[in-house]
Amino acid sequence: MSPTLNTLSVPFLDLKTQNQAIKAEWTSAIDAVTSESQFILGPAVARFEAAFAEYVGVKHCIGVNSGTTALQLALHASDVGPGDEVVTTPHTWISTTWAISYVGARPVYVDVDPKTYNLDPQLVAQAITPRTKAILPVHLYGQTCDLKPLQELADRHGLTLIEDAAQAHGARYQGRRAGSIGRMGCFSFYPGKNLGAFGEAGAVVTDDDAAARRMRCLRDHAQDGRHNHVEVGYNARMEGLQGAVLDVKLRHLDAWNAARRRNAARLSELLDGTPGLQLPTAASPDAHAWHLYVVLVEDGVREGLLQRLAERGVAAGVHYPTLVPFQPAYEHLGYRPGQLPVAEDVARRCLSLPMYPELTDMQIEYVAESVKECLKTC
Ligand SMILES: Cc1ncc(COP(=O)(O)O)c(C=O)c1O
Structure with missing residues (x-):
């Protein structure tokens, strides 16, 4: 590096x-x-x-x-x-x-x-x-x-x-x-x-x-x-x-969204083929405004990856770790684990990487390189 x-x-x-x-x-x-x-x-x-x-x-x-x-x-x-x-x-x-x-x-x-x-x-x-x-x-x-x-x-x-x-x-x-x-x-x-x-x-x-x-x-x-x-x-x-x-x-929204799209495409290009990582996709280029760039990691890897990324100065997040029906406020609705299998899987494995119009090329490269490096030890 x-x-x-x-x-x-x-x-x-x-x-x-x-x-x-x-x-x-x-x-x-x-x-x-x-x-x-x-x-x-x-x-x-x-x-x-x-x-x-x-x-x-x-x-x-x-x-x-x-x-x-x-x-x-x-x-x-x-x-x-x-x-x-x-x-x-x-x-x-x-x-x-x-x-x-x-x-x-x-x-x-x-x-x-x-x-x-x-x-x-x-x-x-x-x-x-x-x-x-x-x-x-x-x-x-x-x-x-x-x-x-x-x-x-x-x-x-x-x-x-x-x-x-x-x-x-x-x-x-x-x-x-x-x-x-x-x-x-x-x-x-x-x-x-x-x-x-x-x-x-x-x-x-x-x-x-x-x-x-x-x-x-x-x-x-x-x-x-x-x-x-x-x-x-x-x-x-x-x-x-x-x-x-x-x-x-x-007045700046379209330009900012275009920058998000470019940044998301570049990040995907750099992360493509990384073992253990599922990248986000867009149904068509204009279907996605890239508010968040969310990858799926293997089960059990997320906490360690978040920690290692943070140590390298890359702030990642989780959107969202718990499905709404499994929040204490909605326990009374009676939903049980296994009823919403895809959403449960996404909630368990999703991780959001930095994504905004102002990201520089160097920052994007650094995020991609950090994810690859950190995943090797997770
Ligand atoms: C999907 C979704 N719905 C609703 C809201 C609520 O918006 P606000 O935080 O402005 O009340 C948000 C924002 O956080 C959101 O992301």
Whole structure:
């Protein structure tokens, strides 16, 4: 190993470099908000909502205070509630299921596809009962799900298809952007996402005029006109400063995603053929926004590999080690080991390597070389 490579360190994410590169743009956008002093919703949020709706290719974007709330509002506005079932994935960030619980419905988990780790449409079909009200797939790690069969199922059974696109800003399915295919698409702008705010933020996008109107109302204490609260609402408004920052960053999203794709391709090229390593794949180049670059390692290797990588200055992570139905919060649902074999296998063996637009060639080479070296002793 060359001495230069030996001294490298590769963080899991490098927001500082990204923010520094566009500092002039966001400082002036923030200045404009403070001059106007419209800190809740206001013109900056309205500008971002219009720009993001156009970017995704839908009529409406409703800016809210997190991705979790976006999912909750989408389910609420689809009249999903107590007694209803929502078919979803067990392998995701837990918010997908939180939102189902918040509206009083019951999550029903089905197994995932072994290549994409996204919901398997055939298993979704088998899980539909007379109580099913919605299907809630997640575009995991940034790769769009196979939505056509899911939409067909939704149409055939009168269900609502809601996309959890929290990790897939800009990814496409058959030419259309993630979030624009189901009745609603939900996004998170958590700072580490491909499009991230300077704090908490999220959005729902939709072509449905009535649902959009209802969600605009719901997020603002369900006010339909000042002091007229038409149902039990939320304080879920997006902040003006977040709207301003997101509007600036949206202009860079395609370039950042292109850099992620290049970096993912380079890393895959360097890691290709490494014994004991299963690399991520993309159904088509634009289907994956590479929010995360997730490999599968052999059983029992992950903890040692994480440790050895950390010793070499490479920060890796695990997304996610425990399936949602096996979390203590959801033990009461009664899922047992062996019921979701593919997802269980992925959860046991997945490991996320650093992936972001600002990775340098040298850092990518160092990550690949470190993984290969460390695996030899794991
Ligand atoms: C798949 C998925 N769904 C929902 C969320 C929730 O978003 P937030 O953290 O903005 O509430 C996230 C983000 O962490 C996510 O990755």
